[in-house]
Amino acid sequence: MSSVSSNRALFLKAAEDLRSNDKQWQAYEAAGHCVLLAGPGSGKTKTLTVKLARMLSEDVDEPRGIACITYNNECARELESRLETLGIAPGGRVFIGTVHSFSLTQILLPYAKVAGLGLPDEFKVATRQEARAALAAAHAQVIGGPENPQNWDMRLGRHRRRFLNRELPEWRTLDPELTELVEAYEAELRARRLIDFDDMPLLAVRALAANEWLRTAMVAKYPILAVDEYQDLGRALHGMVMGLCFSAGMRLFAVGDIDQSIYGFTGATPELLRRLSERDDVETVRLGLNYRCGSRIVSASEYALGENRGYKAPDGAHEGTIYFHPCTGGHAGHARYLVEELISEIRERRPGTNLGEIAVLYPAAFLGDEVANAAAKHGYSVIRTDGNALYPRGSRLMRWLEQCAMWCCGGWRSGRPRLSRVVSEGARLFHETIIDEDERLTFQRDVTAALWDRRDETLSLSDWLAALRDEIIRPRVDLARSLADELGILNDFLNRIGPDGDVDDFPLGEFAGIGSGLDRLNLSTLHSAKGREFDVVILFGVDEGRLPRNNATENDVREARRLFYVGFTRARHEIHLVYAQHNPSRFVTEVQERLEGE
Ligand SMILES: Nc1ncnc2c1ncn2[C@@H]1O[C@H](COP(=O)(O)OP(=O)(O)OP(=O)(O)O)[C@@H](O)[C@H]1O
Numbered sequence: 001m002s003s004v005s006s007n008r009a010l011f012l013k014a015a016e017d018l019r020s021n022d023k024q025w026q027a028y029e030a031a032g033h034c035v036l037l038a039g040p041g042s043g044k045t046k047t048l049t050v051k052l053a054r055m056l057s058e059d060v061d062e063p064r065g066i067a068c069i070t071y072n073n074e075c076a077r078e079l080e081s082r083l084e085t086l087g088i089a090p091g092g093r094v095f096i097g098t099v100h101s102f103s104l105t106q107i108l109l110p111y112a113k114v115a116g117l118g119l120p121d122e123f124k125v126a127t128r129q130e131a132r133a134a135l136a137a138a139h140a141q142v143i144g145g146p147e148n149p150q151n152w153d154m155r156l157g158r159h160r161r162r163f164l165n166r167e168l169p170e171w172r173t174l175d176p177e178l179t180e181l182v183e184a185y186e187a188e189l190r191a192r193r194l195i196d197f198d199d200m201p202l203l204a205v206r207a208l209a210a211n212e213w214l215r216t217a218m219v220a221k222y223p224i225l226a227v228d229e230y231q232d233l234g235r236a237l238h239g240m241v242m243g244l245c246f247s248a249g250m251r252l253f254a255v256g257d258i259d260q261s262i263y264g265f266t267g268a269t270p271e272l273l274r275r276l277s278e279r280d281d282v283e284t285v286r287l288g289l290n291y292r293c294g295s296r297i298v299s300a301s302e303y304a305l306g307e308n309r310g311y312k313a314p315d316g317a318h319e320g321t322i323y324f325h326p327c328t329g330g331h332a333g334h335a336r337y338l339v340e341e342l343i344s345e346i347r348e349r350r351p352g353t354n355l356g357e358i359a360v361l362y363p364a365a366f367l368g369d370e371v372a373n374a375a376a377k378h379g380y381s382v383i384r385t386d387g388n389a390l391y392p393r394g395s396r397l398m399r400w401l402e403q404c405a406m407w408c409c410g411g412w413r414s415g416r417p418r419l420s421r422v423v424s425e426g427a428r429l430f431h432e433t434i435i436d437e438d439e440r441l442t443f444q445r446d447v448t449a450a451l452w453d454r455r456d457e458t459l460s461l462s463d464w465l466a467a468l469r470d471e472i473i474r475p476r477v478d479l480a481r482s483l484a485d486e487l488g489i490l491n492d493f494l495n496r497i498g499p500d501g502d503v504d505d506f507p508l509g510e511f512a513g514i515g516s517g518l519d520r521l522n523l524s525t526l527h528s529a530k531g532r533e534f535d536v537v538i539l540f541g542v543d544e545g546r547l548p549r550n551n552a553t554e555n556d557v558r559e560a561r562r563l564f565y566v567g568f569t570r571a572r573h574e575i576h577l578v579y580a581q582h583n584p585s586r587f588v589t590e591v592q593e594r595l596e597g598e
Pocket residue numbers: 017018020021024038039040041042043044045046047257291292530531532569
């Protein structure tokens with residue numbers, strides 16, 4: 001969550017860039033509900049940030065503000081840092097965060113009791129372990145038998161997210177056993193004074209639907225709601241938008257791309273954004289230029305998607321190149337080829353290319369293992385953003401610790417990052433426990449002292465992390481209602497680099513390097529590459545049976561294709577497709593055939 005006060009001159013200057021693009025300008029000028037639909041690299045995020053700065057300065061009087069909901073914490077950070085360049089510094093009027101954190105911090109924590117949700121007093125957010133225990137107890141009650149209760153976890157989540165309104169008869173008739181399991185699971189959680197991750201938006205929508213005064217209170221605080229990546233945010237957010245914007249009078253500025261919808265398995269559906277954009281009371285603006293990718297990559301990306309959207313690169317844009325790499329043997333051999341030959345070729349062709357400007361994207365984390373092994377043998381450092389990473393990159397606590405490490409390893413001298421930024425990000429992380437100015441000052445003093453004494457890049461990472469955990473983190477997590485899982489992530493990581501762990505401890509400087517990302521090869525799943533951009537992108541493991549998967553339904557194939565498209569459009573200059581020679585993904589074959597037929 002972030003709060004800001006704006007600086008007019010800076011955003012007016014940034015707005016000049018939008019003037020040359022009449023569609024971006026139209027969105028910038030829109031006065032009512034506006035939906036910005038646009039393809040990759042078209043400047044959605046840029047338009048959104050400049051528009052946010054303008055609305056904050058011109059349309060919303062203090063102390064009222066703007067709520068901006070983004071897909072994940074990574075996207076929230078990206079927006080925050082882009083807003084910072086527009087002179088919008090922390091101050092109190094803007095919420096930026098995920099739909100879960102909006103639901104928890106803006107609706108449930110302040111209003112759950114008065115909104116009549118029937119939650120236990122002083123409820124906490126369940127850790128993964130606590131949620132698993134509640135599911136096991138519910139499973140024993142409703143289903144029984146020797147199977148692993150966790151097998152039900154995905155179905156349970158989808159079922160809960162599908163029915164915002166449990167008054168509908170289908171809630172009871174569609175799958176009565178699953179409904180009974182959901183109810184038993186939620187009862188188990190409540191008996192333990194807990195809510196889980198899915199509960200946050202579901203309970204928030206329920207509270208808003210049942211309480212007109214709550215909708216009024218939200219509109220009073222945030223007369224404008226901005227939403228980024230709308231296509232992936234799911235039914236609960238859509239329910240909130242309908243209630244807050246189209247019945248209670250909040251103004252909406254939503255941004256998204258139906259073709260980049262890749263989270264169908266969580267219950268998100270591109271249809272919701274389409275429906276929103278077709279409303280008569282919404283001004284829908286479509287952006288058509290792709291500023292990121294070379295012109296050949298832009299046209300080939302339409303082959304990747306299998307649709308003709310008419311996207312173009314701006315006049316004078318570089319061309320960009322698409323390379324095909326059919327490989328023989330298994331994935332380990334493909335990974336060796338990638339690391340030992342392909343990357344060297346790229347660096348010869350593009351001298352000065354830093355490893356940090358190259359990304360290897362793959363459909364599943366085990367493929368990342370192959371590339372990581374090959375890279376380690378070759379002496380390349382990597383940053384992984386997938387389920388097999390050393391720690392989850394989405395963890396807000398770990399990202400904050402990376403920043404702290406960067407400060408201790410030279411940031412204190414160079415100002416990158418500034419201490420004030422490190423402190424304010426930390427304060428946001430622990431905001432539940434920092435409720436007044438005195439506590440904020442204590443936090444600032446504690447963080448400054450802890451980091452000042454440990455400005456040494458040769459320190460053992462595990463000693464450094466353990467000290468920060470004990471001095472700064474644990475006392476605050478104990479007081480917070482939603483951070484136990486984050487502490488769990490830190491402890492798991494400390495165990496991995498501890499004496500009995502599977503990874504050797506390493507110096508603080510190396511951990512700080514992970515945060516800075518310089519000269520480290522980016523390894524990421526296609527899903528986690530969303531919203532990012534790199535000079536060179538290597539799509540690895542794009543084989544039939546993997547993308548799309550074997551036995552995929554028609555819907556799954558469509559989503560796999562969009563995922564391929566998302567990966568393809570992360571590249572500025574070069575895109576490389578690495579696949580099994582005798583088993584290329586049908587999407588690779590199609591791009592190749594259509595390029596050859598041009
Ligand atoms: N009007 C413009 N003039 C020049 N450059 C622009 C303009 N609009 C956007 N760009 C540049 O294009 C690139 C892509 O912009 P941005 O990241 O906002 O796109 P996006 O639509 O959010 O992309 P994606 O959906 O693929 O994540 C950025 O480097 C941005 O600075």
